[in-house]
Amino acid sequence: MGDHTHDAGEFMLSFRHMRMEMNDLYKADDRRLPPNLMQAYSYAMMPTSMTMEMEMLGGMYAPTDSTTLMFMLPYIENNMDMLMAMPGAMSGVTTGADMPMEMAANSVSVKSSMKSSGIGDLKLGVLHNLYDEAGRRVHLNMAVSVPTGSIDEEGDNNQQLPYRMQLGSGTYDLLPGITYAAQYEGFSWGAQAQATFRLDKNDNDYRLGNRFLGQAWIQKPVYRYVAVSARLAWEKWGNINGEDEQLNPMMTPLADPGMQGGSRSSAGLGASAVLPAGNRLALEYNKVLEQNLDGPQLGVDDSLMLAWQFSF
């Protein structure tokens, strides 16, 4: 999204489905740690896996040839599994079929889970063409993220869920960026740089880290209406500034403002098909090449993205 602009009078609707899985804990440079590390870190709770599913509705409209307006609204579903230390609990005790117990090194740990779902932050943007000649284009991306996503999601016992399980940033964010796209006979390529700046602290007294994303892609038509693409992306995001008083960072790295930042490079391989009546379908497989996380923190696995676009 935001990689192209439209001609005056054009509308586009898009729908994307993304699923991200996280199954490994990282600390710094690609160091995979086994999930059951409560002894090593003396935490009472460690995450073991997480899935994030996102449906994203988007729209674009160009009032003039040089200006395209856009919006994006996500619906997010988070599920996380954890291990909780139960010091003093007797081994072999069962607490019900849905809570099997496992032996850690010295204490008993209990499997537990939490979930959150709802709409995320609404993004409103303007794309402005700076240059458009001989198939080469440069446009500015200017967007604002509106805090429509909740930062007060709670678990079963009305306990505040950790940062990673919240649905929005809680702040107005500024997303400036610039995109270059070049069209040649037989292929096209482009590159984009984009940042996310949080403007203030949110109502829970913290501000998520700023983000930077740089990416480049190449696309080549292969057969009639089918094209294949390759993409390289690099992302870096900071730790949390401030702290949600309802969370205890001594309990779990999920509640530690200093264990949320990191960087990641990834490669995407995709295919897209132009269908009749203005429809377009696209699929992309995303492979993580390297991630360096302030942790222990769950890192993402390879993922799949499916997109449908409708222009008229």
Ligand SMILES: [Cu+2]
């Ligand atoms: Cu569009």
